[in-house]
Amino acid sequence: MKLINNIRRFLATTALTICAALVSSNSNATLLNAPTSGTFTMNLDRLALAPYSGYFLSKFWEAAASDFTNPANTGDYFNSQITTTEIPAINQVFTLAAIGSNPANQAVQRAVKATSANFTIDSNTLVGVDSVIGDYGLRVAGAQIGMTGVQGFYAPYWLTNCCGLGGGLVNGDFSVVYDTARQTDGRSGWYLANNMYFTMATYDFSNLSIAFTDADNWRLSGDLLMSPENGSMLKGAILNDVGDFCLGSGSFTGCGQVSTVPLPTSAWLFISSLLGFVGFSSRKR
Secondary structure (H helix, E strand, O other): OHHHHHHHHHHHHHHHHHHHHHHHHOOOOOEEEOOOOEEEEEEEOHHHHOOOOOOEEEEEEOOOOOOOOOOOOOHHHHHHOOOOOOOOOOOEEEEEOOEOOOOOOOOOOOOOOOEOOOOEEEOOOOOEOOOEEOHHHOEEOOOEEEEEOEEEEEEEEEEEOOOEEEEEEEEEOOEEEEOHHHOOOOOOOEEEEEOOOOOEEEEEEEEEEEEEEEOOEEEEEEEEEEOHHHHHHOOOOOOOEEEEEEEEEHHHOOOOOOOOOOOOHHHHHHHHHHHHHHHHHHHHO
16 A cells, blocks of 8 residues: 555656646746635645654544634634544645735634735745744744644544643644745755644645746645654654645646546556566566
8 A cells, every 4th residue: 555655646746747847947937926826735644644653634624614713613622523533634725815914803722824915936946035033032934825724633642741642633724934944954944834722833845846837826846844843742753754735826726636546557557567577676686
C-alpha cells in the first residue's frame, strides 16, 4: 500500500510539474497578487504522521461545516467531536478568506484571518511580504492569506499534561505567512499557522514550485514539514516531511487534489516490471 501511495504521489507530482513548466515557460516573472478567490489543498502522509504519538486525522470540517459565524462552532465543540476512528488525510480543501479586515463576531476560540491586501509573491524569487516584530518582541505576519476549515486529530499515544494517555486536538483557521527568520534547515520561509485557540506555526513549506498565467491566476505548491513548534508539542521529530500542499488562486482553484481511483492496469504492469527489474538487478549484483 505504501508503494502504491508513493507511486500515485509521484505520478501526480510529475504531472503537476510538467503543467507548471508549460505555464511558467510562457510567462515572464511577475509580482503575484493577493487572491480574491481560491483554495488551499492539504494532503498528509499517514505513515509520516504515525511517529507523532500515533497521530491521525479523525475529522475534517470544510468552510460551510466550520462556519465561524455560528456561535455553536467553538473550538471546544469541534474538539468534543473528535473520535478514535481514522479518516483519509488527503484532499482536505480549505477555502481562502476574503481580502480586508479580520472577520468580526466569530465563535469563541475561533480566529479566521482575512487575506491581506498587500500580500504578494515574487514569482522569480518566491519571496513574500516579510513578518515584522510585534508585541513582546514576537514576529507576526506582515501579510497573510487567511482560510476557513478545521481539522480534528487523534493521537492515541500522546501523553497529555491534563488527561493521561491519548487525546484529540484541533487545527484550523489557518493562515499562510512568510518569514525570512524561518529560512533555515531546508525551509523556504513560508509556513502555515494555526489560529484556533492560539496562533502557532504548524507546518513549514519546502521544495516550492510556482506556476501562473498572470498576477491573479497562480498556484504555489510544495512539501509540508512538521514545524518545530508542532513537532515539540506532539513530542516528536521536527521538520519531517509529512505531506504536500497546493495553494491555488483564481483559475488554479482546486489544485493539488489527488485521485483516489485504483491504479489502471497499465500502471500495475509498470509496477510489476519495475519490481522485476529491481529484483533482477539485485540478483545480478
